[in-house]
Every structure is written in structure tokens, then in C-alpha cells.
Amino acid sequence: MNWISNYVRPKINSLFNRREIPENLWVKCDSCGTMLFHRELADSLNVCTNCGHHLAIAPRDRFRALFDGGVFVEVPVPMPPTDPLGFKDQKKYPDRLREARKKTGEEEAMLVAEGEIGRLRAVCAAQDFAFLGGSMGMHVGNAIVAAAERAVERGCPMVLFAAAGGARMQEGILSLMQMPRSTVAVEMLKEARLPYVVVLTHPTTGGVTASYAMLGDIQIAEPNSLICFAGPRVIEQTIRETLPEGFQRAEYLLEHGMLDRVVPRKDLRDELATILRLLTNQPAYVRGDLPPPAEEAAQAAQ
Numbered sequence: 001m002n003w004i005s006n007y008v009r010p011k012i013n014s015l016f017n018r019r020e021i022p023e024n025l026w027v028k029c030d031s032c033g034t035m036l037f038h039r040e041l042a043d044s045l046n047v048c049t050n051c052g053h054h055l056a057i058a059p060r061d062r063f064r065a066l067f068d069g070g071v072f073v074e075v076p077v078p079m080p081p082t083d084p085l086g087f088k089d090q091k092k093y094p095d096r097l098r099e100a101r102k103k104t105g106e107e108e109a110m111l112v113a114e115g116e117i118g119r120l121r122a123v124c125a126a127q128d129f130a131f132l133g134g135s136m137g138m139h140v141g142n143a144i145v146a147a148a149e150r151a152v153e154r155g156c157p158m159v160l161f162a163a164a165g166g167a168r169m170q171e172g173i174l175s176l177m178q179m180p181r182s183t184v185a186v187e188m189l190k191e192a193r194l195p196y197v198v199v200l201t202h203p204t205t206g207g208v209t210a211s212y213a214m215l216g217d218i219q220i221a222e223p224n225s226l227i228c229f230a231g232p233r234v235i236e237q238t239i240r241e242t243l244p245e246g247f248q249r250a251e252y253l254l255e256h257g258m259l260d261r262v263v264p265r266k267d268l269r270d271e272l273a274t275i276l277r278l279l280t281n282q283p284a285y286v287r288g289d290l291p292p293p294a295e296e297a298a299q300a301a302q
Contacts, residue, residue, distance in 0.1 A: 029053055045265045054202060054222045054265055058104070059111035059126035062161060066124065066269050067115035075112040075123065077146045080138035087170040096170070100131045109134050109164075110143035114150060117159075118273025118285040123151040126161035129203070133165035136208050140164075141178030144212060148185035157195035157276050162213040166206020179211040186215045195279035197272065200227050200250070200259070218275055220261045220268070221250035227258075 026035045031053035040049060045065055046057040064070040087093045101107060109131040114123050125147040127134040144160070151158040167175040189196045198216030202225035209229050221227060228248040236243055246252045250262045263271045273285040 027055070030055065047265055052223070052264070054224065056129050056163070056202070057265070058130070059106070059113075059128050059161070062126055063111070063113050063115070063124065066272070067113070067117060068119065072113040072115035072124075075114055075146055075150050077108070077110070077112055077139065077143045079107070080142060083170075084138075084174055085170070085172050087172070089170075093170040096132065104128055104131045106131060108139040108143070109137065110140045112143050112147045112150070114154070117269065117276060118287075120273065120276050120280065120282060120285075121154060121156040122159055122272075122276060123147050123154065123156060124159045124161070127163045127208075129163040129165070129201075132168065134163045134208075135166060135168035135175070136164055136178050136206075137168035137171045137175050138178065140168075141181045144178075144182040145185045148188045151194055152188055152192045155192075155194070157197065157280060158189055159197045159199065159272060159276075160212065160216070161199045161201055162204045162208055163201040164204060164206065164208040164213075166208060176207065179207050182212040183215065186212055195276060197275060197279075199268065199272075200225055202226055203228075205229065205231060217279065218261070219259045220263055220271070221253070221259050222265055222268075223250060223262055225250040227253055 025038055027038060027041055028035055029048040029051065031048060032051040034048060034050040036048060036050075041047075041055070042061070046055040046061070047053070048055065063072050082097065083093045085093075100109075106128055110125055110127050112123065112125045114121070116122070117124075125143055127140070147158055147160070167178070169175070186196055195217050196215070197218045197220065198213055200213060200219065200221040202222065204213050204225065204227050206229060209227060226248055227250060230238075232243050232248055244252070250259060253259045254262050261271065270285070270287060273287075277283065277285050
């Protein structure tokens with residue numbers, strides 16, 4: 001046996017011929033631990049095909065699945081000052097923003113878009129938990145105001161997808177001011193007699209839950225979403241009691257009257273189309289009755 005020919009040379013060749021496998025081809029389910037192929041996961045709208053667990057989904061991917069034909073127009077949102085307080089902890093705030101933008105490909109934690117859902121025009125805003133935990137800063141406040149103003153201008157309903165860890169501490173009191181500011185934006189919709197529907201996703205916590213996330217005419221949640229102001233661990237440490245199983249999860253809140261519906265992601269588009277038509281006194285939604293809107297129609301709406 002030639003040790004060099006049979007072992008050393010193949011080992012060297014394998015090192016040079018080894019193909020680099022992308023790290024993002026597989027995603028591990030947070031609930032059951034199943035390894036999910038990225039294309040299969042995208043086709044299922046980031047829902048585990050093994051256990052049905054709802055993983056986080058980016059706002060743009062959500063909008064493509066929500067709007068008719070995946071066609072939507074992004075609504076511009078004014079950008080606030082980058083670092084109004086000069087905040088620094090382990091990193092400077094601008095450095096954290098740059099990292100979040102590089103990671104998500106988005107400018108901030110909320111995206112606003114306009115399009116048609118079941119042939120009914122609507123304005124939608126969605127938070128991105130991957131962007132600094134979807135935290136509510138001045139930009140999120142600007143986004144909600146921009147979405148409400150566009151909805152009033154168009155005379156159409158507004159849908160908001162909430163996903164946040166609360167207020168953004170790097171903006172201090174300026175972040176907390178977005179709670180009453182967003183509440184005023186919601187009041188604009190109510191004065192115009194336009195529907196405001198909130199979809200609570202995992203997780204929705206803190207000041208977001210204490211403001212615009214719980215002010216909808218209809219409150220919907222995705223399955224097993226954590227929805228609370230203070231988390232269960234904080235509550236247990238405070239009251240020194242064991243909380244009920246499933247406490248602060250979507251199904252628990254539905255059972256206790258805090259929500260109207262718990263809807264799986266794959267059924268959410270049809271559910272919203274039905275609800276929005278009902279709230280605007282439109283004829284019933286018939287799935288697939290009309291072709292999707294053309295790109296030109298979306299561009300003309302700008």
C-alpha cells in the first residue's frame with residue numbers, strides 16, 4: 001500500500017477541490033429543530049413544514065405574498081436625525097444602524113407600502129424584527145404617520161403588521177414620544193371612518209403593545225405569537241408565581257378576549273381581503289375572480 005498515493009494525495013486534492021457551501025441554504029426551525037431548505041421555507045412563507053411554527057418574515061417578502069400579484073408601491077417615509085442623543089453603549093448608535101442596514105438591506109425597522117388586497121386598495125406598514133429588534137424609534141413613528149396620511153389621502157383602509165421588542169433605548173424620550181404620536185395617527189383614520197386592522201406577529205412587546213399595536217378595529221395574530229407589555233420572565237420574577245401555560249401567547253389572548261382572530265400566515269391574505277371588504281361595505285371577496293394588477297397600474301398609483 002502506497003501511503004502517499006492512497007491517502008496523502010487524495011487528502012490534498014480534497015482540500016483544493018472542496019466547494020464552499022453557502023451558509024444560508026438551510027434554516028433550523030426554532031420550535032422543532034428541523035433543518036428546512038431555504039427554497040422550501042420561502043414557498044411556505046417562512047412557516048415550518050414539519051411543525052407549523054411561524055418563523056420571522058421580512059416585510060418585503062410579506063408584502064409580495066399579501067398584495068395582488070405581489071405588486072406594491074413603497075410609500076416614502078421621512079428620515080429622522082441619525083443620532084439625536086449622541087448615544088453610546090458598547091457601540092455607537094450610528095454603528096449599530098449601519099450593521100442593521102447591512103444585515104437586512106432596509107433603511108429602518110418599518111416599511112410602508114400601498115397596493116391591492118383582493119382588488120381593494122390598502123396601505124400596509126410592517127415592522128422588521130431583524131432590524132434592531134423592530135424597536136420603535138422616530139422612524140417608526142414617521143412611518144405610521146406617513147401610512148395613515150396616505151390611507152386618508154386615498155380613502156382606503158390601513159393594515160399594520162407589528163413585530164417589536166419595544167421602544168428604542170438609543171433614542172430615549174424621543175422614542176417614547178412615538179407612542180402618543182402613533183396614537184394620533186390612528187385617530188386620523190378613525191376620524192376619516194377608515195378601517196385600521198392590526199396583525200400581531202411574534203413577538204410584539206413593550207411600548208408598541210401599549211400604543212398602536214392594540215388600537216385596531218380588528219385585532220389578528222399569527223399562531224403562538226408572544227404579545228405582551230412585560231415579558232413572562234419579568235412577571236414571574238416580580239410576582240414570584242408560576243404563570244399559566246401559554247400565558248401571553250396569541251391563543252391564550254384570543255381565549256380571554258384580547259384578540260379577534262388567530263390566523264395562520266398562509267390564510268392571512270384571504271382573511272384580510274374578506275375583513276377589509278366587510279368593513280368598507282364592498283361586495284364579498286371572491287378568490288381568483290380577477291387577474292392580478294399590471295406593473296403599469298402600480299406605477300400609475302405613485
